[in-house]
Amino acid sequence: MYDCLVKHQLATQDYIKSIAKLSLKEGVDVVKLKWMALKLNVTNAAVSDMVKKLVKEGLVINHAYKGIELTDQGWFMGRRLIRHHRLWEVFLHTTLNVPWDEIHEEAEHLEHAASDALMNRIDEYLGFPTTDPHGNPIPNGDGTLSFNANEQSLNNVSDGEDYVVTRFESLDATYLQYLTHHGFAIGVSVKVVKRFDFDHSVLIDMAGGSLQLSYQISQQIFVVKSMD
Amino acid sequence: MYDCLVKHQLATQDYIKSIAKLSLKEGVDVVKLKWMALKLNVTNAAVSDMVKKLVKEGLVINHAYKGIELTDQGWFMGRRLIRHHRLWEVFLHTTLNVPWDEIHEEAEHLEHAASDALMNRIDEYLGFPTTDPHGNPIPNGDGTLSFNANEQSLNNVSDGEDYVVTRFESLDATYLQYLTHHGFAIGVSVKVVKRFDFDHSVLIDMAGGSLQLSYQISQQIFVVKSMD
DNA sequence: CTTTTAGTTTTAGCTTGCTTAAAATTTGCT
DNA sequence: AGCAAATTTTAAGCAAGCTAAAACTAAAAG
Missing domain, CATH: 1.10.10.10 (Winged helix-like DNA-binding domain superfamily/Winged helix DNA-binding domain)
Known part of the structure; x- marks a missing residue:
């Protein structure tokens, strides 16, 4: 009934999706195998192994020792x-x-x-x-994907200006609970009041009060300039 | 990320569900491995192999050469x-x-x-x-499942009496299209007007007109006595 | 009570996706 | 340029679930 097809396809799909997501997130075409290994929680060897199969199926291009890239077909699946x-x-x-x-x-x-x-x-x-x-x-x-070109990561925006939250990039449940708890949500207004160079954290101001965000968190929160 | 667990669990789940469904459908506790092989479209050997693992996990009891039976735990999963x-x-x-x-x-x-x-x-x-x-x-x-004890297969009911359709047992898409096309649905009234001994088919009467059903089909349509 | 037939189990071997360990290659630093 | 660290690749091997074919069991039929 499934001939190892289910498993196979599941693995293939997870690999392709990970490549696509990493590629979009990092803004590059070529993805390092190491990133994949970390993301999928397998060894580098497993990734290298699977890449061979994905190449054979025409889903990725392998730039030996440099990284992998999705083909058009791979992007479609992703x-x-x-x-x-x-x-x-x-x-x-x-x-x-x-x-x-x-x-x-x-x-x-x-x-x-x-x-x-x-x-x-x-x-x-x-x-x-x-x-x-x-x-x-x-x-x-039909496989098209549009971006908001005006979006900026919260740790890149100008201090003192007003922004509106548009996106949270792949934060896990714990962070989302934390942010929700402090009043964060899509559409909320925020302002960076201070940034700390020693750990790249930022102090932000919002309706619910002020809040200190680590570099890792602020990097995953995206905003656009407020229209007010 | 999935350690072959996904595959394993998928296979386990499909086997357990099949045993449960066959057991309910045939009204017996002990299920023949052959039935499983046919249902899951694998060889008898594959079923026999998997049964060993299911026994080890405490999900089924194997009556050697006689068939298999779900444990309480197996029934729960099913x-x-x-x-x-x-x-x-x-x-x-x-x-x-x-x-x-x-x-x-x-x-x-x-x-x-x-x-x-x-x-x-x-x-x-x-x-x-x-x-x-x-x-x-x-x-x-909580894992309880109730039946309608009054249900009868359409090929077992008395001729000439009025019945109401309550259930279609696992008919594939083609049959369901066929039945829908002829006005069959849950709650519809039907009456057996004639039965043919040579192929066990039945001629039934319903709102949309009369219809001849093969043994295989009539066996999978369940009804209860009409309350009119 | 033996033979036939149907169904079950074992055996050997395949593929997929994973692991560890070791070898090959690239990159970054001095 | 040259060496060390990091990354990628290869190699060998394991477990899951499958197949084919051979060996076996049970039960019905003569």
């Missing part, structure tokens, strides 16, 4: 999985009221299980949302 | 999967309007991907349905 994942997140959050910090984990499994036809139905049911509950853009059914 | 499957079917059908004949296939994949917590949310969202769109009962969250 965006499809990201689309499935983010649509499930919207659905779980808006329709079933699953808490913000639990949806990622649940969607991680559902993304592999649903057909394209079903995802299109869910897309329609949800009214064709453009972003997921973390603010990440949702690829279209 | 009913859980049946619950997931049927809840997804209701959801797909009532909320997303996925056609009757497509929901089984889609649910087959989703049932493995969702957590118990999510299924409970979906159960609540759907208003705690008691049967799926094919009329099959949905096990409770």
Whole structure:
């Protein structure tokens, strides 16, 4: 019934999605195998091994010792999985009221299980949302993905100016709970009042009061200039 | 990330669910390995092999050469999967309007991907349905499963009396399309007007006209005496 | 009570995706 | 340029779940 196909496909899909996400996140085409190993929690050797198979299937290009890159076909598969994942997140959050910090984990499994036809139905049911509950853009059914070019990481913006939160990049449940607890959400206004060079942390001001964010956290919060 | 656990669990789950379904369908405790092999589309050897592992995990009892039986723990897992499957079917059908004949296939994949917590949310969202769109009962969250003791297969009922359709047992998409096309659905009134001994087919009467059903089909349609 | 037939189990071997260990290559630093 | 550290690749091997084929068991039929 599944001939190791399920497993195989699952592994393939997870690898492709990881390459796509790392590529988008780091803003580069070529992804280091080490990043993959860390992200998927396997050894470098396992990644190197799998890369051979992905190359054989025409999904990635291997620049020996330099890193890997998705082919057009690989990108198509990657965006499809990201689309499935983010649509499930919207659905779980808006329709079933699953808490913000639990949806990622649940969607991680559902993304592999649903057909394209079903995802299109869910897309329609949800009214064709453009972003997921973390603010990440949702690829279209045809495989296109648009970005907000004006977005900046919170640790890169100018001090003293007003910004609006647009996106939280892949933060785990613990961080999301922490941020929610302190009043953070998509659309909230924030301002950097002080930055500390020794650890690159920032002190920010928002409706709920002020808050100190580590470099790691502020880096994953994206904002645009306030229109006020 | 998944250590071959995903594959393992998927296989385990499919085997357990199949044993549970065959056991319920045939009304016996002990299931022949051959049935499993046919259902899962693998060789007898593969089933025999897997049975060893399931025994080791305490999920089944192997009556050597006679067949296998689920332990209490095995039954619990089996009913859980049946619950997931049927809840997804209701959801797909009532909320997303996925056609009757497509929901089984889609649910087959989703049932493995969702957590118990999510299924409970979906159960609540759907208003705690008691049967799926094919009329099959949905096990409770605590693992109990109730039957309609008055149900009879359409090829066992008395000629000339009025009955109401309550359940379609695991019919594939083609049959479901066929039946829908001829006006069959849960709650429809039917009457057996004639039965043919040579092939055990039956001629039935219903609102939309009369229809000849083969033994194989009539056997999978369940009804109760009409209350009119 | 033996033979036939149907179903079960064992054996040997395959593929996938993983591991560890060691070898090869690149990169960064002086 | 040259060496050390980091990364990538290869090699050998393991577990899961499958197949094919051979060996076995049970039960029905003569």
